Amino acid sequence: MYRSNENESVFTWAAPPLKFGIGALDEVGAELSALGSESCLVITDPGVRNTGIPDRIRDQLIAAGIKSDVFDGVAVEPTDQSIDEAVSFAREREWDSYIAVGGGSAIDTAKAVNLLTTHPGELLDYVTPPIGGGTAPWLPLKPLIAIPTTAGTGSESTTICVIDFLGLHLKAGVSHAKLRPTLAIVDPLTTVTLPSQVTAASGMDVLSHALESYTSVRFDAKPAPEDPMKRPAFCGSNPISDTWCEQALSLVGKYLRRAVMNGRDLEARYQMALASTSAGTGFGNAGTHLPHANAYPVAGAVENYQAEGYPAMPMVPHGQAVSATAAAVFRWTYPSDPGRHLRAAELLSGRTFTATDGADALAHVLSELMADIEMPSGLRSFGYGEEHLATLVDGTMKQTRQLAVVPRPVTRDALTHIFRESL
Ligand SMILES: [Fe+2]
Known part of the structure; x- marks a missing residue:
């Protein structure tokens, strides 16, 4: 909290003016x-x-x-x-x-x-x-x-x-x-005609923005910048971003299933628009980390996969790419801050968890939600196998903006483990 010689002592927060509502x-x-x-x-x-x-x-x-x-x-x-x-x-x-x-x-x-x-x-x-x-x-x-x-x-x-x-x-x-x-x-009314699979993938993107920001490295655990006027846009988790992320997690947990099931459910659409805006306000400052870093090679190297509800061309929609490795990532980041991972699982599910539930609590809540909204359940759905692990790891290692706020040191071995567990 206080200034030290080595670590960052300042976080930044910014957002554009917003007009929200029907x-x-x-x-x-x-x-x-x-x-x-x-x-x-x-x-x-x-x-x-x-x-x-x-x-x-x-x-x-x-x-x-x-x-x-x-x-x-x-x-x-x-x-x-x-x-x-x-x-x-x-x-x-x-x-x-x-x-x-x-x-x-x-x-x-x-x-x-x-x-x-x-x-x-x-x-x-x-x-x-x-x-x-x-x-x-x-x-x-x-x-x-x-x-x-x-x-x-x-x-x-x-x-x-x-x-x-x-x-x-x-x-x-x-x-x-x-x-x-x-x-x-x-304007939440603009979202009512989205196909259900686009709603599902977009909702998982919202969830991942909030979860990644919430679990990113704390701003004051990072080294102080050489030039204070050149701080990166992603400053790591901080009390202001945390508040927005907590609100987003709780709204996604309550309303995403409803918005996917019935696109005309205006309350669910309204609350998901609010969730998206809240998560955007949080992650735009704290930053996203590994699920987003992994999503770039997952989406970039795809050859044949086509997604329901999207244009007929080979592509992995961003929300599907992001959520494909999320459960494995959060199991791996759990030791960096167990309390925060358990709190996220509680906000998403409305249930209570303790340390004995461990790293599986959040991973399990995520998998449950993904199954309920029929998201693809693994990288094999997109055509990836053991032979693609090295390419995927190479792609993630280049995402320096996200890697800078991962709450644990990232190694090729750790990434290989995460991608393999996500197959
Ligand atoms: Fe995203």
């Missing part, structure tokens, strides 16, 4: 006018466009006298190629603001478009080392309003944008405070 979507035109915008590109994917939401937004912009267009070519799980297409489209005209509407894919694409239309170079220049050059954006970005429609990503709150680099066969992220949206508008 009907919040109808206020986007007024919000953009208030920002002084005269031209805005709405960025979305074809599935979300079909819901009519992006065109409802465009109608509001037209009514507010703001020139606008809709780019609906966002790829689910965006790639460097799909981002190039979005950037080319954006460069055809001059925009003074952006709106992202959709899941994490649309919001992350909009962040990348905003970065690359205000800065020179290519995406890889800005990706966290060792995969990319780690250049920090130095110019102002344009206002970006993020409107999540999946109750999962948390991207509306965070500084992060994740891209699948096709040539490298792995996913990697850009993270910088300038990428955080200017405003998040969360």
